[in-house]
Amino acid sequence: MDRYCLEAIGRIAGEERAPYAHITVDRLTPIIGAEIGGVDLAHPVPDPAFDEVKRAFLENQVIIFRNQTLTVAQQKAFARRFGPLRALPMADIDGDDAELVIIKASKDSTFVAGEVWHADGTADPAPSLGSMLYMHRTPEIGTGGDTLFASMYLAYEMLSPALKLFLEGLTAIHDGAVPWQGYEAPPGLPKTEHPVIVRHPETGRKLLFVNSGFTTHIPQLSPGESRALLDYLFALVAREQVLNCRVRWAPGTLVFWDNRCTQHHAIWDYFPHSRYGERVTVLGSVPTR
Ligand code: SIN
Numbered sequence: 001m002d003r004y005c006l007e008a009i010g011r012i013a014g015e016e017r018a019p020y021a022h023i024t025v026d027r028l029t030p031i032i033g034a035e036i037g038g039v040d041l042a043h044p045v046p047d048p049a050f051d052e053v054k055r056a057f058l059e060n061q062v063i064i065f066r067n068q069t070l071t072v073a074q075q076k077a078f079a080r081r082f083g084p085l086r087a088l089p090m091a092d093i094d095g096d097d098a099e100l101v102i103i104k105a106s107k108d109s110t111f112v113a114g115e116v117w118h119a120d121g122t123a124d125p126a127p128s129l130g131s132m133l134y135m136h137r138t139p140e141i142g143t144g145g146d147t148l149f150a151s152m153y154l155a156y157e158m159l160s161p162a163l164k165l166f167l168e169g170l171t172a173i174h175d176g177a178v179p180w181q182g183y184e185a186p187p188g189l190p191k192t193e194h195p196v197i198v199r200h201p202e203t204g205r206k207l208l209f210v211n212s213g214f215t216t217h218i219p220q221l222s223p224g225e226s227r228a229l230l231d232y233l234f235a236l237v238a239r240e241q242v243l244n245c246r247v248r249w250a251p252g253t254l255v256f257w258d259n260r261c262t263q264h265h266a267i268w269d270y271f272p273h274s275r276y277g278e279r280v281t282v283l284g285s286v287p288t289r
Helices: 003-013 045-058 073-080 150-159 161-168 223-239
Strands: 024-027 036-037 060-067 101-105 128-138 148-152 171-175 191-195 197-198 206-210 215-217 244-247 254-258 263-267 275-282
Touching: 003 150, 024 045, 036 045, 036 161, 045 060, 045 254, 060 244, 073 275, 101 223, 148 150, 150 206, 150 223, 161 197, 215 223, 254 263
Parallel strands: 036 060
Antiparallel strands: 024 036, 060 254, 101 275, 128 254, 128 275, 148 244, 148 263, 171 191, 171 215, 197 206
């Protein structure tokens, strides 16, 4: 690990955090991820506990709730405490609820959603604030189907000062057609230009905002330069395990990730077994420098 990386880890892992009075927060790593206890999401979370859940979300970027028994209405009610929900265009959905994304895999699957490092919907002008996935069924073999998450705060922080400065002046194109390569893409997919380095709208912290799931090129550079730079940044996210936490699911686990400062990667290591979950998405805002 180089010195920029070590200095960045030292800064982030050494940050002071206030104690919690109404919930428990068990951190997965010093960088990203925490299991939250002491809340039953089937009922409205009282404001003092909810304020702490929100703080834990901003501090840890990915929060995990175990042993929850939720209807879709209860999952949505909890998600709406963070903001309005995103309704997908009708052509995109696989059920009759436009706010619910079905995440499923079985012996008949030829692909699974999210099996690449990505943030959700970054081709949209205003990508989502966060996604909340509630797991109903995990693989019958009793293992497999974990999800990896990566902190884009640390990905930015571990770059050299010279590269940070260079990236600050750049934008990148995010294209909704990228996940459809090799398939017949539906019409009207979004394509948007975002800064390569953005500031989180609530924490004010800078982060790296390109991902291999949607980002195609950096228009200020030649095609070769753009490819080389994006490949370097994508490889950093894929390679640096210190950016990651890994969530092991069980039926009744709910995970809420901050889509503004993380990427995630579903692991399809359980074929031909099945996995089923339901995701709702909280609307976000336009990313800014
Ligand atoms: C996704 O939202 O990209 C899928 C995550 C997962 O299946 O774990």
